[in-house]
Amino acid sequence: MTQPPPPPNQPPQQPGFGPPQQPSAPGGPELNKAPEPGYGYPQTPAAPQTPPTPAAPQPPVTPPSAPQGPGYGYPQQPPAAAGYGYPGQPQQPGAYGQPQQPGAYGQPQQPGAYGQPGYGQPGYGQPGYGQPGYGHPQPPTMPMQPQPGGGGKKFNAQAAIIVSAVAAIALIVGGGVWYASSSGKDDDKNTTAGTGGTGGKDEKSGGTGGTGGTSSEAKEKAPADTGSKVLFQVPAPKVPKGTTSIPTSGSWLTDTVYAKSGIAEVVGYDRAKGTEKWTVDLPGPVCEGSGRVTEDNKTAIIFKPAMPTKTDPQSCTQVAVIDLEAGKQVWAKSAKSGTMPISFSNVTISGGTVAAGSTSGGAAWEVASGKQLWAPKTSDSCYDSGYGGGEKLVAVRKCGTYEQRQLHIQTIDPKTGKVITEYKMDEGIEYASVVSTDPLVVAADVGESADDGSGISDFFSIDNKTGKLRTRISAPGEEYAARCDGIYKLEKCSGLAVGEDRLYIATEEHEGGGESYSQTNEVVAFDLATGKQTGQRADAGDGYTITPLRMDGGNILAYKRPPYDKGGQIVSIDGGTFKQTTLMENPATEAVRDVETRMSPDYAEILFSQGGLYMSGVYASDFSSASDEKEYLVIAFGTS
Known part of the structure; x- marks a missing residue:
């Protein structure tokens, strides 16, 4: 008899550490608002706002003549909590470059202590716990406030007490659901996002944060003026009464449309103006959005057949194809x-x-017609828990x-589900994420040695043609900042990319070399044939x-999360020389930074294409009634 996975994850933290400032005009950020008392400590979050009728395009945001920051002592980072993302368990980084000894390869994983499951372990009510296939994902663990310098993962004892109290309340309230984002469009348009987001066309690139396929000429060029302006913002939707949180996972780009999941809907916006072009209404929330988009701008989602309630959370039984240009649902199917x-x-x-996986097995349909290609293969003790798409279709069985x-x-x-090649991982590895399908790269937490909450201890480079292991790359969490969710979202990885037969991965933060006592990090490269670092570093x-x-x-x-007095940047790193070219730099005004820095690249969906940057959250929450500060689901930037 299969032993159930460990007990529940904690519910989501009340979002709103360092909330964005109330804009002076609808749809636009407020400029140069002075910090409120208690600046630098967790603030009471703002009430979620019902999305208004889209406003007219916002005028460019003019930065102040000098950056505004706290005047007492040396500069501090404004609170930049991931209002829509959830950093994992804080971890003290080890000395950069000092490899950690991974756990015994292939050793069975041990369940976490009750109430403290490790990253990548299902909680109560999730598929796989008690009744496979009938659970629903729990809200995430509480977000942690980043350290000064942008994006740190430590938080103090006082914050921990607040987190624990809110978590206890949330457990009582119940009824919340959450899905991490991150996704990535994958393909010809090369608009794959980091966690959270995706873009691009099917068959040309990899999953969230990663890509595969052969090399081609870079399409993103530096504009004459890299300074950006805020194109538009979408207020956070209001969750239904009695519901703690609702997932809003999924965002996509076409040449003309930015599409984003809301509460029980997918909305298409003009990618330059932010005006609504179409809305696809659904009977229940979107549980998950594929990071893949076909050549004719179709994508796939999973959704619930009705809105969840305290007594009936609903299951994610519906798979649908959405036409992102026409703004319509092509078909919706289920399987048994x-x-x-x-x-x-x-x-x-x-x-x-379209292929969908679960703890009860996988099923597939034709994108164009919805014709079912296969149902769960349950003839033995095996099942398809999930799939990675793009250039190849890869099953994790x-x-x-x-x-x-x-x-x-x-x-x-x-077309048939027939196995072409197969690599069997050592026994005892419970979860794996598909980082890229061509070249084939898989991430896993071997022996639960990744105790930083990243879900990654090792990467496995596998030969697509033979099914043999090419090399295994050790990636201790104390050194590297990539994250994957191998439990449900097998393609949801952040902090990495794959191309040119190399794995590019962000290092953990460490003390910078300046006099500001700030944090910084790098991107390094590994050769997927040898498993060794190439020596390149950005x-x-x-x-x-x-x-x-x-x-x-x-x-x-790559996206650069900014320090306290600057805006974020998009840079292009030359794959050969590792020379960086700035493609975009966002406004440095406090109000704009407050919104931008909430979109943690670990968890938010981040899409960049054709001079446009789109950052969005992956859930909407009701933890906001005690404040009048405004929360945002989306913020979009563009260069001239």
Whole structure:
């Protein structure tokens, strides 16, 4: 008998550390508002706002003549909590470059202590706990306030007490659901996002934060003026009464449309003006959005058949294809394991096929027609827990019982599900994430040695043609900042990219070299044939932290989270020389920074394409009634 996974995750923290300032005009950020008393400590979050009728395009934001910051003592980072993301368990970084000894390879994983499951372990009510296929994801653990310098992961004892209290209340309230974002469009348009986001066309690039495929010429060029302006903002939606939080996972880009999941809807916005072009209404929340987009601008989502309530949380049983240009639902399907409807946890697209996985197995349909191609393969003790899409279709097939698990990484035919090649991981590895399908790269937490909450201790480079392991790359959490969610969202990884047969990964933050006592980090490269570092390194710069988003031909596109007195940046890193070219720099005004820095690259969906940067949250929460500060679901920037 299969032993159930460990007990529940904690519910989401009340968002709103360092909330954005109330704009002076609808849709636009307020300029140069002085800090409120208690600045630098967690603030009471703002009440979620019901999305208004889209405002007219916002005029450019003019930065002040001198940066405004706290005047007492040396500069401090304004509170930049990830209002829509959830940093994992804080970890003291080890000395950069000092490898940590990973856990015994292939050793069975041990369940976490009750109430404290490790990253990547299902909680109560999630698929796999008690009744596979009928659970629903729990709210995330509480977000932690970043340290000065942008994006730090430590937080103090006082914050921990607040977090624990709110978590206890949230457990009583119940009814909340959450899905991490991150996704990435994957393909010809090369608009794959970091965690959280995706863009691009099917078949050309990899999952969230990563890409695969052969090299091509970079498409993103530096404009004459890299200074950006705020194009538009979308207020955070108001969650239904009696619901703690609702997922808003999923964002996509086409040449003309920026599309984003709201509460029980997907909305298409003019990507330059932010005006609504169309809305696809759904009967229940979007559980998960694929990071893949086909050549004709179609994507796939999973949603619930009705709105959740305290007594009926609903399961994620519906799979649909959305036409992002026409703004319509093409089809919606469900599948059964035996007589029971399947609650799906991940969905992807490859080769004209939509494939969705779960703890009850996987199913697939034709993108164009909705014709079912296969149902769950339950003839043995194995099941397809999920799929990675793009250039290839890769299944993560689970065999055996809990703590005696063996994962089979299979490249399969997208039309028939037939196995083409297979790599069997060592027994005892419970979860794996598909970082890229071509070249094939898988991330896993071996022996639960990644105790930093990243879900990654090692990367596995696998030969697509033979199914043999090319090399294994050790990536201790104390040194590297990439994250993956291998439990449900098998393609949801952040802080990395794959291209040119290399793995590009962000290092953990460490003390900078300046006099401001700020944090910084780098992007380094590993050769996927040898597993060794290439010696290439791109520095974030003092006070910045850098996160790879996706590949752009042979170059790496990365987001730089800013220090306290600057705006964020998008840079292109030359894949050969590692020379950085700035493509965008956002306004440095306090109000704009407050909104931007809430969108943590670890968890928010970040899409960049054709001079446009779109940052969005992955859930809406009701933890906001005690404040009149405004929360945002989306903020978009553009260059001239």
